[in-house]
Amino acid sequence: MTTGKKVTTIIAIILFIIVGIFVYYRYYFVFGEGVKAGELNYIVKKGYLFKTYEGKLIQTGVRSRQTGTLQSNEFEFSVSNETVAQKMMANSGKIFELHYKEYKNTLPWRGFSVYVVDSIVMMKEPMP
Numbered sequence: 001m002t003t004g005k006k007v008t009t010i011i012a013i014i015l016f017i018i019v020g021i022f023v024y025y026r027y028y029f030v031f032g033e034g035v036k037a038g039e040l041n042y043i044v045k046k047g048y049l050f051k052t053y054e055g056k057l058i059q060t061g062v063r064s065r066q067t068g069t070l071q072s073n074e075f076e077f078s079v080s081n082e083t084v085a086q087k088m089m090a091n092s093g094k095i096f097e098l099h100y101k102e103y104k105n106t107l108p109w110r111g112f113s114v115y116v117v118d119s120i121v122m123m124k125e126p127m128p
Helices: 003-028 082-090
Strands: 030-046 052-063 071-079 095-103 115-124
Touching (some): 082 115
Antiparallel strands (some): 095 115
16 A cells, blocks of 8 residues: 555544534434423424434423513423324323424434423322
8 A cells, every 4th residue: 555545544533533523412422401480381293214202392481582472491302202292192281291302403303303201200280
């Protein structure tokens, strides 16, 4: 193998490793994780090619983006586990505490949101 081919091979390997690290960080690295609580508004299975579960949790309290307006706190998320999604679908309208992971970017087969719910911490009936 000539020196030129060795240099080209080494550069190609280094570029491949750099691209691999970038893709991992951008799409698979868990940036954050936590628990959010609120009333489950809806959960649906949707998508063009990859059908994913998407949902919305309404949290207690209000916030204001502009002076003079009020808006409820909403947490939009994707669900990675079909068993968890089915349990949530069967109990829509109840109060949930959901454990989620936050990624830097979305993947079509993971869902539309960077927040991916992976488990239910607690579920209870809403207060009348």
